[in-house]
Amino acid sequence: MTLNTAPRIHASLLILGASVFLLTACNATFWRTFFSATGGLGLSHLPLHLGSFALLVLLFNACLNLINFRFIVKPVLVVLFMATSATYYFMNEYGTAIDKSMIQNLLETDVHEALELLNWKLLLTITLLGILPSLLVWRTQIVFCAGKRGLVLQAANIGGSLLVAAILLFLFFKSLAPALREHRELRYLLAPTNYIQAINGYVKQRRAQALVVAPLGMDATRRASAGGNSARSVTLIVLGETARAANFSLNGYARLTNPELSKQADLLNFTNVQSCGTATAVSVPCVFSALGRENYSDDKAHAQQGLLDVLSHAGFGVLWRDNNSGCKGTCDRVDVEDLSKADPGNKWCVDDECYDERLLDGLPELIRKARKDLVIVLHQKGSHGPAYWKRAPAAFQRFGPVCRTNQLESCSRESIVAAYDNSILYTDHFLNQAIELLKASGEKEQLNTAMLYFSDHGESLGEHNMYLHGAPYVISPAEQREVPFMLWLSEGFRSRFHIDQRCLAARTGQSFSHDNVFHSVLGMHRISTAVYNPGLDIFGPCTHES
Incomplete structure (x- = not known):
């Protein structure tokens, strides 16, 4: 038994x-x-x-x-x-x-x-x-x-x-x-x-998400230029990942994490900008929508078209280049290039991922072949954690000692911050390279060029015993909400779209948020549509008709 x-x-x-x-x-x-x-x-x-x-x-x-x-x-x-x-x-x-x-x-x-x-x-x-x-x-x-x-x-x-x-x-x-x-x-x-x-x-x-996406900005048109500069425009929108404003030396951070951008004479750095969310899945669809943070919900964002669609309606060529985990629905109706998969033959790829400079590969040729105004979104890998040390090539591992494990509890806070700062240092280089590429293409192809950079959200690095990001917005710390925001405009771009650089420079200390992005991108390209809100356009007070 x-x-x-x-x-x-x-x-x-x-x-x-x-x-x-x-x-x-x-x-x-x-x-x-x-x-x-x-x-x-x-x-x-x-x-x-x-x-x-x-x-x-x-x-x-x-x-x-x-x-x-x-x-x-x-x-x-x-x-x-x-x-x-x-x-x-x-x-x-x-x-x-x-x-x-x-x-x-x-x-x-x-x-x-x-x-x-x-x-x-x-x-x-x-x-x-x-x-x-x-x-x-x-x-x-x-x-x-x-x-x-x-x-x-x-x-x-x-x-x-x-x-x-x-x-x-x-x-x-x-x-x-x-x-x-x-x-x-x-x-x-x-x-x-x-x-x-x-x-x-x-x-x-x-379950509540609509199966049919409602059109948005179908009436979008470009206002005629009053000046003689009608050369094509190329705008890079660089969507950063997990970059917090506090660790940019342009914002007063003690470490020199922006040695290259600090030498760009025409760069405008906005110092008081809030994100729409604390995680990519929220911030990315939110920042490219017309909803704004207070009205945003995932089902609303997926139920209507967004910024990239309105740009297409206005006659722009639109391309999304991705070195991250996708566009979260914002690029569903435009051209997309996924560069996040490792290519052993590409110099920017190591092991199972690629550094952000891969996003710049082939851009000059792409710009040269285009026959209309372009808006190109570059979605960075940026400073995504907890493996911060993987986000920057060896040449940019300048701060140390560096935490080289995803078990952050086994590292000192100083080594975690050092690894993160190296990723910001590399983002500084990447953005500077993007600007130099625009300068070179603009001069060679007689183009008007611009770059807009902002991060999707910030990051906690041990403050209040919190790490990473994704805290509920209502209780999230400032480190997860305060993001970098930069703008570079070529002289030709400013001339074509009648933008006053000094006026913009005077606004860099004012309070802005992701809510301003949708309307500012329309405003900087002088796009007229019923969904445009001039009150949220950073460029609004700084443009003139002639």
């Missing part, structure tokens, strides 16, 4: 134990923030902290009892343990909060970027907090009460848990309410409710 040695546990105790495990083992970031929000650790706050813990255990217990049925409870708990263990790692190591935009950013990132986040500590965390508890649950024999008795017991568990939770909430409401109101980030830190709510929001958002 074979003995069954599998451990046995009653279904109600399993659910209670799972609730305690999730709250204790997988929510260190939440509890650190909660303790800080409620006055810190101490005997005087112990009743509040114990009561809050009991309150959350009871709420988890009530929710999990809804799936406490034979053949259902085990798979659900395994999924929860695995997903929560991974969530715990990213929240604990990088200070990441989980909301709908973070889920969108995760699902829309490419495989290469995702692989950069993998390391032994992540695998160890998932093993200890995900795989081992899952194996234990899977091999445990769960005892269920049969028939009506089981349903009554389950209903009693849910009702009793909710009743006691309500009593605890009433007792501690006066202390909890201010903390929850002033620290809204707490709801983004409590796992697994944070990612369950985020996934639900993302799914609803995707």
